[in-house]
Amino acid sequence: MGKLRVGLIGAGQIVETAHLPAYLKHEAEVEVTAICDINAGRAAQVAAQYGIPESFGSHREMLEQCRLDAVSVCVTNKFHAPVSIDALNAGCHVLCEKPPAMNYEEALAVYEAAVKNNRLLAFNFHFRHSEEVKALKEQINKGAFGEIYAARVQALRRRGIPGWGSFTDKAVQGGGPLIDIGVHMLDTALYLMDFPEPDYVLAATHQRIGNRPGVGLMGSWDPDKFTVEDSAFGFIRFKNGASINLETSFALNMKEASIMNVHLFGEKAGASVFPLQVFSENGLTLTDTDFPHLQQVDKHYESIADFIRSCIGSKHPVYKAGHSLIIQKIIDAMYKSSETGLPVKC
């Protein structure tokens, strides 16, 4: 087999800082063939800067003209599903940025396109590729935790409303911190819990801080155009009896500037994932274990490397078909429960 011919869809920040560098480091296996962006000038500029042979102003043109094997979908959330479906129908394996889509219906359509075309579909949930999660997953698989029956998921910022991009615009983003950063920690917890089937969700979202002028630690935003939630809190109950408490915010009156963490509670042991600590008991003693020698890896690089190796068939992907459906089902149910004030069946 020749080199994997990869195309990049979107020429923004995440392509330049994560996808492109990772593909370029795999030059023995990968040829970055083309890049496109609705801003054709931007695509041409990135192509020139990194020596990418072709650039386009439309992903359809790129897919038609370039005989690609795989693409990274790195566009605004609103276009994740339609662009991924076009790429899958053109015979490409797809690595899409998170979140999988704007809602469950869209995520299902993408999943069905992957199945129909027998192509790989993965998402850049890069926290799965951290050393903490890898070490923990190994211990969990060996049975060291027993059944994990509860988790706490936190993706919290005190004043972290993004001052760039479209993060505060519900129409193109699908929501606020829940779909943007909460989704990362939710995925991490679900992955470590082996993706149990959700049963129902009770949640509340709020818009209390972002809709008025205030302190911004991640740039400034327009409060009059702030159409997403600034915090979300939820309780997710799974069919196997397990539960997750989820807290996420762009802005919340709390002590820390930021918390991104998952706490797991199992029958034999519990854990705090970032940084990794394991809490257990040994005979008559309670034990707390730190992992001071874990390497800090480039999680985006590891995630994209996993996709490349999966495309060329040298390993099974970490991502499994259908994970995106469970994630999106939970997010939809959280937004719906907040609207109705009632628990929502998943």
Ligand SMILES: NC(=O)c1ccc[n+]([C@@H]2O[C@H](COP(=O)([O-])OP(=O)(O)OC[C@H]3O[C@@H](n4cnc5c(N)ncnc54)[C@H](O)[C@@H]3O)[C@@H](O)[C@H]2O)c1
């Ligand atoms: N995994 C992570 O931690 C992480 C981090 C940052 C961003 N992201 C995700 O990556 C995606 C892009 O974010 P970004 O920060 O690079 O944004 P960005 O605004 O810097 O770049 C997005 C680019 O996509 C282009 N675009 C939009 N619609 C398009 C379409 N239909 N066809 C072609 N190009 C299109 C825009 O013109 C823009 O250049 C978002 O979904 C975001 O959630 C993920």
